[in-house]
Amino acid sequence: MTVRPAARARLAVPLRLMASLLAMALLPLLAAPASARTTAGSVSTPGQDAAARLLQRAAEAEAAVSYSGTQYLTAWSPVGSVSSVVHIQHDPSVGTVATVVPSASGAGGEVVTGGAESLQLGPVDSRALSLLLAHYELRVAGPVSCVGRDATEVEARRTGAAQVAARFWVDDMTGLVLRREVFSDAGALLRASVFADLEIDPSTSLSAAQASPVAGTLLDAAARGAMELEGYASPATLPGGLDRFDTRRGEDDGRAVVHATYSDGLSTLSLFSENGRLGTMAGDWSRHNWGDAVVWMHSQAPLQITWQNHGMVYTVVTDGSASQVKQVVAALPHAGPPQRSWWSRLHDGVKRLGSWLNPFD
């Protein structure tokens, strides 16, 4: 087919228009910078990368910067709220001394936690930050002033949610977190803390004798596997994005107790397992039905939940939300007392009869 010159001109105009529109649509994609993929496979943005770098710096600051200061803080849970003023002395090589100021609600006290050596830790672990990136969308909210210092505000939102999950105010000079707020899934404030005053590299230093070691012995993979074969719970992950950090073994009245620590990057959960069955859960405990699980909740913060299953007793202690703990309980074993077969009863009867007939028993 031959196109005449006039028709050719009329045809070129729509083609040029279409090409222009196509170029305009493709231009943003062509100009977008290369983005890194997170461990979850989602594509991060430059803003998220900047926020992640700020939080990485904040994590490293706790392991590198000595400081002392006064914090105001409040925590809310299903069983009540706690508000306090705390004086903190922190030396990464020794540990932290936190002195809770007496108030109308309590007598106060001092808590000493060990540094890296007593906790038997290695370098700063980036797993918590990886979890934050995997389950939360980070963004830099902007420059702010906090405690008279220049800082940058970082927001974390659960992926696909409109609610803010946490806010961090990161000191521009040291990277320390000057202020933090953590929210529940429903947007309710779970805990908030802010420094009223802060001194970097204070003249007074902590003595090594003040820090007491953490109870229990760290378990390696082989030891953890051996305990799990006996029924002690220490799964690699729990619902709600909780990743296991470590597992320790301790004792209570001669019984082995396994303590597994979990975090989703914002909240921490401890899972204790011990052999036995629950005794009388009266006094400070109240019974609740969570789905097909019967659990007992303690009346004091932090959130403490205990339940049993087939000769094992599980206890959770967490600063997270009750909805997160419900998911954990549902995922872990939670049956009634063990059912004994006729063969086990016969076997027990033979043993007992044998003990009657044995003159040396």
Place this chain on the structure above:
Amino acid sequence: MSDHLGELATALVDGQLGHGDRERALAHLTRCPDCRTQVDSQRGLQNRLRALGEPVVPAGLTDRLLAMPTGPMGSTPLLAPGEPPQPATFRAGAPGRASRRADRTRPAAGRPVGRSRRRRAVMVGGSSVLLGLGLLVVGATSPAQPALVNPDTPRYVVEHVSTSTEVPLGDPGMTAVVSVSRQR
């Protein structure tokens, strides 16, 4: 609580005290060395008993049980494996019915008698069934349940607080407040 724990020491070691009683018992131990000694010795005894392991059923138990007198079912004990039958005794009597009666009740020496053998088999089988049922009953009442546990949550909170500090971006002030409030 009296001057000393007394029987509560055993309940404390066995983990059978309620939360409130346990707290009071532990508080008493902090100021009573005699009770501390008692609790320590009981705990040591418990640990040694646990180390002994499960009792072993003696060999030949079943055979010895079957050899025990059967009581109302007969005046003679059941035969043990390999044990020869007792010599039979005969009463002189008229042949016929008496003989047949003797045949039924008096086994002749050296000759196997079907009815007495069947009777013994029935007695052995019945005794075994009764023995099995008895063992089931005894086993059903045998306490093979796990020990009672009252989770030591004040200590768990302290341990939770301590390990929370190892998680980056943790809040040491918040963990201290939680720990102190739980100790009140």
